[in-house]
Amino acid sequence: MKLSQIPRLPLIEQPTPLEELKRLEIYLSRPNIYAKRDDCMPLGLGGNKIRSLEFWLGAALEKKANVLVVAGAPVSNQCRLAAAAAAKTGMKLLILHSSERPAKYEGNLLLNQLFGAEIHFIGPVDEEERGRIARESCAELERQGLHPYLIGDPTVGALGYFTGALELHDQVKARALPIRHVFLPGSMGTTEAGFLMGNAVLGNPFTVHLPSVEYNRHELEAKISAICEKSIAWSGLDCTVAQCMNSAVIYDNYLGDGYNVPTHASLEALRLAASLEGMVLENIYTSKTFACLIDLARRNSLPSNDGLCFIHTGGVPALFAQQGFIEEVF
Ligand SMILES: *Cc1c(COP(=O)(O)O)cnc(C)c1O
Numbered sequence: 610m611k612l613s614q615i616p617r618l619p620l621i622e623q624p625t626p627l628e629e630l631k632r633l634e635i636y637l638s639r640p641n642i643y644a645k646r647d648d649c650m651p652l653g654l655g656g657n658k659i660r661s662l663e664f665w666l667g668a669a670l671e672k673k674a675n676v677l678v679v680a681g682a683p684v685s686n687q688c689r690l691a692a693a694a695a696a697k698t699g700m701k702l703l704i705l706h707s708s709e710r711p712a713k714y715e716g717n718l719l720l721n722q723l724f725g726a727e728i729h730f731i732g733p734v735d736e737e738e739r740g741r742i743a744r745e746s747c748a749e750l751e752r753q754g755l756h757p758y759l760i761g762d763p764t765v766g767a768l769g770y771f772t773g774a775l776e777l778h779d780q781v782k783a784r785a786l787p788i789r790h791v792f793l794p795g796s797m798g799t800t801e802a803g804f805l806m807g808n809a810v811l812g813n814p815f816t817v818h819l820p821s822v823e824y825n826r827h828e829l830e831a832k833i834s835a836i837c838e839k840s841i842a843w844s845g846l847d848c849t850v851a852q853c854m855n856s857a858v859i860y861d862n863y864l865g866d867g868y869n870v871p872t873h874a875s876l877e878a879l880r881l882a883a884s885l886e887g888m889v890l891e892n893i894y895t896s897k898t899f900a901c902l903i904d905l906a907r908r909n910s911l912p913s914n915d916g917l918c919f920i921h922t923g924g925v926p927a928l929f930a931q932q933g934f935i936e937e938v939f
Pocket of ligand 1: 656657658686687794795796797798799800801894895922923924925
């Protein structure tokens, strides 16, 4: 199979903006710092899941699905962007939220409702149980004569940042920018694996820094390489898992006490991005990733001629359900 034969439903105009962070450069006394603004997309307030959704919805249409299903926590950006994409394409979407129904709807949950998704609360179950309930719901929809498509397969979703890497590379070449290092959150692995596959096919022009926001280094590495392996086998992309993993630098020293728990450095990064650049980060993914970039810049561990590029994966609406920690920023 060739990439051009893999079904894809375009959801936004690309490329997304690539900008220089000039006040941060002055603040850190280090030139060549950039941000690829995947938070700036015109659909559903944007974010990395839009790129994967182009391939998930492409697969759903190819399978003649007439109802989409997605599962996640109420703060999930994937659920929010699936709801926006469903609205824009006129598809029905069922969201299964792994929590009790909250007293008030805020952040992404508020948006999911506005986008018109059908929302069910399945109680505070873990990821495995949530997946089981999602598959069971699909089976139930089939018994009712519908054709459901379950959003989230990493093998398919990884192609989103395969094309994201090619897009960044095109921008870098066209503007002759010195970008050599890319920073992405290390989480479930779909985005990371996709970017590493794109980078590998290009001959690894970038070193890809992946500060974990969720798992330890070894777990994260295992997740990413497993997705690369399956996705390469499925898509027939011209690269190997070893080539992908060669350009990855995986960290877990920016994670602190875990997922969604801020660190001193992530709160500083949140404040610096906002106050120097007017760029809004959030608590779970982007502030820890930006903290990694700031830390490496301060240590002078990367030559100053080599440009750094923070990939802003979005998630900003989640900030409005994260106010609890904000006082600590100041
Ligand atoms: C989901 C998400 C990520 C992580 O993406 P994975 O592909 O699951 O690793 C990073 N940033 C934001 C804002 C997200 O919503």
